[in-house]
Amino acid sequence: MAVNIYDVAKLSGVSIATVSRVVNGSTKVSEKTRRKVLDVMEQCGYTPNVFARGLGLDSMKTIGILCPDISDAFIAQAVAFLEERLHQYEYDCILGCSGYDLEAKETHTKMLLSKRIDALILVSSTYAGRERHPEDVEYIKEAAKQTPVFLINGFVEGKNIYCSFCDDFKATYDVTSGFIRRGKKKILFLCDSYSYSASKKMAGYEAALRDAGYPIRGELKFYTKNRIHHVRDMLLSHKNLEFDSVVATDDGLAIGALKYANVKGLKVPDDIEIAGYNNSQLSVGCEPELTSVDNHLEKMCNDTVDYMLRVLQGDTDVPPQNEVVCEIKKRCTTDF
Amino acid sequence: MAVNIYDVAKLSGVSIATVSRVVNGSTKVSEKTRRKVLDVMEQCGYTPNVFARGLGLDSMKTIGILCPDISDAFIAQAVAFLEERLHQYEYDCILGCSGYDLEAKETHTKMLLSKRIDALILVSSTYAGRERHPEDVEYIKEAAKQTPVFLINGFVEGKNIYCSFCDDFKATYDVTSGFIRRGKKKILFLCDSYSYSASKKMAGYEAALRDAGYPIRGELKFYTKNRIHHVRDMLLSHKNLEFDSVVATDDGLAIGALKYANVKGLKVPDDIEIAGYNNSQLSVGCEPELTSVDNHLEKMCNDTVDYMLRVLQGDTDVPPQNEVVCEIKKRCTTDF
DNA sequence: GTGAAAGCGCTAACAA
């Protein structure tokens, strides 16, 4: 069996209290004793038992990260940023992938909480639930009673809940307004969920139309699965559908529209202009490369970790909301 | 503070041992007592303290997953498969992202081990180290003394180490042979690492050339960073380089070559044929869509979890190596 | 500056 604190104490000729002090960097240890203990620890490769320590401190320096699907490029990128930062501060990450259904979100959250995580980070606006459906986020408020909860790219109001999100409304408003300015008349809106962020994007799209005196036409708003070929085929199947530009809430959807344009023989951006979202490799892997909204995910993630550290240190002045600005990466437009 | 086993025992009018039995589903409890205890637990929202349990059992049902970079599509997909399966068996995942440098791999591994994980899963062939550099994998063998180690898409020989990988040699051999059969003369090889799997891919490429009586030309083998524009620019910068087909070890590299072809005005696949690897969304998002090797990642992951469960149950007959066959997804070739 | 000892909440061996 592994060597424990008693072994080290015995070999060093001190008590376990002193060993504990050395391990935890207490100043109340003479330099000589500290050296001796450190030596012994080195010698026998002592590693403190995290379970025992957890029992005493009620913490294992572990953060729960819950996401719907880690194979999603945007989410994976977020988790990468989070893990890097958390690791710097010696926190470990327990990762859960819940999918998009409420029940699974709830059970995953429970499972993470049962591990006595120090904080819970929810990645993706899907956790913000649907508008006017408070029951969608009940489990989050419940979780927040036990541990601070941090939401990335979403907003839930509540005690001990902290949210970082980006200005999706403005980004989509700007993209849509750009289309209008360039003379586009029939602007398609493509989205793949009814999440908090999708709502903001749609609101931005509609506001731009409204401000330009355009009608908001329901048949130009599509909800569809985020799979390239699926989007293409869905668009092709609507024979009478006409549009001269596309505002997509994800690059995958935009690529689907691009595929549609290819099949129809439409030139991008002259015949049809397409904008994506999330600024992923996909928007750069196609031809022509697509304009895409960069929502500064890294900043959202870093801010979140910073806030988390402050909350865990007892700081009571941490802002419950944090908005990051988006940036439109222009790659393909008729504008000059 | 939270309610503990003593509270439940008191409220139920039984001993903590009985409560423990109920919690752990022991059969040696009368139906009446069990009901009573369950009721009380429900009533006061009792959750066993995992740290205390961990201390006693020396396990928290937690699996360490280490990967170089979760924002890599292939790796993220692997982690998604792993997490799903592990969650089914009520294991939690601690995720670490180590990057590609040896030292960081070592410290990350140590950190995971210090959490007393039940098993360690290494995702990516980068952990298999370089050929003829046993020091690259010393820390893995060391880790395997403490906990079973599972490697995905790589191979390391050693006690308590179990590896799943795919037949990269054959896949690349077949892709290359296809090019040769279709009359390609100058086949470029593009890779982004010196990993175990990259070696196998290069070996397959070279074997195909050799078997066809072609020379193996060093100037046709490129090691480059896996960024689309970087690959394109790198290829463009080699003014005198000539090639009529590309074998890439990742879709990102293949897309880079595709961008190069676009700039040069070369038609794909007629003027130049390009094959990618990993069958990602990238290979489908471009135009034309690229042929790509599907290495059946899901099977590798599922097999790994199955083996892990068996090892943890004390099964001594678990195969130390597991090879999965690859499949070439033909999307773009002059072949008929 | 150091040590003794009381928990932390649970599991499991042993008694009853």
Add this chain to the structure above:
DNA sequence: TTGTTAGCGCTTTCAC
């Protein structure tokens, strides 16, 4: 079927 009790390895208070 149920209860008693001795750990599991560490942190921390209180003496010295």
